Amino acid sequence: MSTTPTSNFIRTIIDADLASGKHSIIVTRFPPEPNGYLHVGHAKSICLNFGLAEDYRGKCNLRFDDTNPEKESNEYAQSIQDDVRWLGFQWDGEVRWASDYFEQLYGFAVELIEKGLAYVEDLSAEEMREYRGTLTQPGKNSPYRDRSVAENLDLFARMRAGEFADGARVLRAKIDMASPNINLRDPAIYRIRRAHHIRTGDAWCIYPMYDYTHCISDALEGITHSICTLEFEDHRPLYDWVLDNITIACHPRQYEFSRLELHYTITSKRKLLQLVNEQKVSGWDDPRMPTIQGMRRRGYTAAGLREFARRIGVSRSENSVDMAIMEGAIREDLEARAPRVMAVINPLKVTLTNFEGATSREADFHPNHPEFGKRIVPISASLYIEADDFAEAPPPGWKRLTLGGEVRLRHSYVMRCDEVIKDSSGNVIELLCSIDHATLGKNPEGRKVKGVIHYLSCEHAIPAEIRLYDRLFTVAEPDADREIDFCNYLNPESLKVVQGWVEASVKDAAPETHYQFERLGYFCTDRRDHQPVSRPVFNRTVTLKDSWTKEQS
């Protein structure tokens, strides 16, 4: 799989920084807010930041941007760490928390006040909005903008001391209310919020804002390249303003790349939360969710996801990635690592009328990896085949079973269908077939049998719950139109649960074991519900490529 990394604009910058001696080692960071589960877009960012550190032998920190206690929880923080590790990365040293820097952040705010670069605002949120102006009109100065340093210092200390009600005052950076960049129109940097924080408890009732916190946290950690998504581009002047106006030795540079849009999925935390809350899915780890937890449960592999990230690259242009790129990366990884077994999803009974004297055969678990081992593939007089593999009136090009036709039973004999048995309403319920005893392990004489179908011996097969997943949405870009609720595009067929049969060799499989069910697709034992022996549950990760179905349509 992964070859040499493709060039991208960030690597070009790093190469130049290393060549010029600006940096001798690079330090990146992945800075999630613990307010939700990570999704495929975060996976891209994780692969970028940790991948850069790996490639350049630098470091990458995991830092939680925990500055909004009302939305954050330990459950989220824990799952994020699990996800990063599962993806195959390890952060440098301990996990960092922006909240670890609260005291220093406070100190820098005092410094800004002392320099006349920050002031306490008494205007309400609504008034501030009015004073801010619009995209085309400059804002106007707050009447509180020119308070004395002493008064600001006193007020800010009292904000911290809890003398004012939530929302009564904020601390603002004093920059430029007429700036064409709205982020520079005296942004709030501290607000009063009496909320219990997951790390600092009730120690603080004022919390620093993202723009103020993030740049200082980066500087404190000696980050060299602070990589974020495009929507923060307009914030970069503020990032630089803060670091230029406090006494701090390090000034990381921020670079923005475009976020991932993946066809047939959504990557908005808010919308993902909505799916969970409205029970459109079973939870954050529903295998249809584009969350890392969901994709993992579905059977996507960490190596497959990393390969996906490598294939989509990193740029600054908008993109909308085909699901085929994801599926291709996942298939490629599973192709190499998943043992092959047989399963029947939609069984049709076959009775072998000349079974006497037939024998079972041993077969490799992987055609190209003998080290995966072998098992006996049992055969008996009663079989299940896939109902779709038989056709009374076959379309042109059909290679599978038909009345009077022959087909190879995978790893076993060539079989001919002699008779079709139907119920009173005309449905095919059973096939009477005969095998050619001379075809075990060799081709029949004088004729070619092109079709190969999989089967299971009824007496040896074990029943299993099989969950057939399909895309969650019916259209490629479900949230493209702001006017239409993305829930209108939920795919009613995104999950079909069926009772099928699997070969006995998988009965002891642990949860999260990957298999290829031959001719059907890649499947994975469910992380939550599967129990070895007692309750087999398989999730369909992705189907196999299928040139036959494509030819039909």
Next chain:
RNA sequence: UGGGGAGUCGCCAAGUGGUAAGGCAACGGGUUUUGAUCCCGUCAUUCGUAGGUUCGAUCCCUACCUCCUCAGCCA
């Protein structure tokens, strides 16, 4: 209509003054006891449009077009 960005093959994406990488998809062909895998081959005289500079432009300049993004005491 203010600011900041982006436009290279169906989808991603390199290249950034010397004559358009690669991947995915697609399409042909070969191997095959998975219509899978694997292998071979095909797939942008052209880089949003129009001018200009240059021996030479996707790359530099000018104008225009299209799309994205910013008015939280969210991140």
